[in-house]
Amino acid sequence: MTATHSFSTLVPDAILDAVESTGLWSDSRIYPLNSYENRVYQIGIEDGTPVIAKFYRPARWTEAQIREEHQTLLTLKAAGVPVVAPLEFNGDSVLRHNSMFFCLSPRLIGQHPEADNLDQLYQLGELIGQLHHTMSSPFVERITVSPLTQIDNAANQILVGNTFSTKCQLPEKLKPIYKKQIAKLRDMSQAAINAYWPVSLRPIHGDSHRSNLMLHNEQFHLLDFDDCQNGVAVQDLWLHITQTENPQLQLSEIIEGYETYLPFDRRELSLIDVFKSTRVISYAAWLQSRWDDPAFNKAFAWFGSEEYWTNHLNELKNCELEWGEMSK
Template identity: 75%
Template sequence: MSANDNTSANQTDTAATSASLAFSSLVPDVILDAVESSGLWSDSRIYPLNSYENRVYQVGIEDGSPVIAKFYRPERWTEAQILEEHTTLLTLKADGIPVVAPLEFEGKSLFCHKGIYFCLSPRLIGQHPEADNLDELYQLGELIGQVHQQMSTTPFTHRISVSPLSQIDEAARLILSNAFLPEKLKPIYKQQVAKLRQMSEARIQKYWPIQLRPVHGDSHRSNLMLHEGQFHLLDFDDCQNGVAVQDLWLHLTQTENPKQQLSEIIEGYENYLPFETRELNLIDVFKSVRVINYAAWLQSRWSDPAFVKAFPWFGSEEYWLNHLNELRNCELEWGNISR
């Protein structure tokens, strides 16, 4: 490597470190300066919203409605990946599909302030879906079907593609290579994760679709809002090439008898697209990945002061015992839905 290469690499590392530090300690002046760099004039009212992976704030605007300012966590997504997310949202909105798309200023939706990418979007007021409301599940199925139908015309080229086994492997590697998990529990953790991985691999080999499709990737209840009688799908931060059932299974709350819920969701979905029922056999895989990844996610973000404050119980022996119990439940409940 040449001296110039070394200098360039050092400058890149310094910029990334600076952006990470600025992100972990965003202060009001920085937030307001970023918002006003778009040409809007703030009234200095800032209200933090419930988000940990990114930083999200409601910011008041002089003589206008408040906007939502979303600051992307540095080094998580590339500029191309974020722009692909924005393009998807703007296209969906233009087609009349109820999503919240970023605001554009002189044709731009993505901005950078102090090394941190950010965007602005309109504020949406409403309520999240009721967990067991069958009518609402039907509507959610319709909305997700609409979104999948439109997104299917333009596959992602920059976003990630879902890979459950790789996710399990990476999460387990991270947990086992650090000291958060007590040494005496590591053999039990390793055995339980290995069992779930083996079960997941068998399902994937049998039921994985031939081709992945663009999906939202994280369509849980908090990312849906009922506004003026219509559900809107929010926060496409995790959009990816994936499997249709990824956007459906998170709405199943009746663990003993989820089939009625599934029936409503799929019936609504199929007003727009046919649903491959064989994908239901992958729900156990995605459920296991979500449980395994959650612990790894908390561990990977522990250097962020916001996580230490929000999750003070993480890393305790009680936490890990509960986590191991969740993993065992994943195994015990395996097949309940597809059976």
């Protein structure tokens, strides 16, 4: 395989050169962290605390979009919201090295939330409520959520496939089943959106799953605003629902915490299944579209087999069968 992927030039020397271009002096220790869309490393600093270096995937975001992400984080930090904001060097946090945008941020040590801990769910609701209360002005440069467009684009990606490798293609014999299932979920999503969609969207984190939250010094912090966007409040809440039999108990804790800062429009609960289905469809398309990146080949070696696609179709069917359970 030839090194033609987006991060092919991001070798250790280039990583250290980028970090040291800020004036910091590394001790040459590089520890890769769990990130695939971008590349994230813990970098040891001589006579200092390690920093986290994040290298943005080329051509994914514009400089203006990255700057808006950073300005949001700096504003949130100044307002006392527990987030990890980028470090500034000579008044700037958006750094560039060898045509690649990157940033440095402090290292945060802690634990991710416990999936079924109701007390922690209340705290997470509080944090997201505080976040939304502080992020009062819509984004100008960032994307705006559009579930039906996401479903269409992801489904088209799956059906067309990745020209880089035939290994990860949806088998021809499963395409009719896939098209039928996608059409069903899209129709259900369209109906839910027609029944209720907010008059105006709000700035949100956009990907606030458990791995993007860290309990540090008895306080939860939000990490990784890479997917921040104009969206719907419930997008930042539903990802913490892990129970399938009684999700209402978890939801009530999250919403009660959220309403410490902002009222929650319970009509948004009817959109949870829309966002759930969109996420399931988009995740498979994301894996397929990134298959030219060697990191994906290694981390997701199970992807693309006929068994994978059969399981994916079952997951899509479950989205249909479980529709409405969370909004009862």
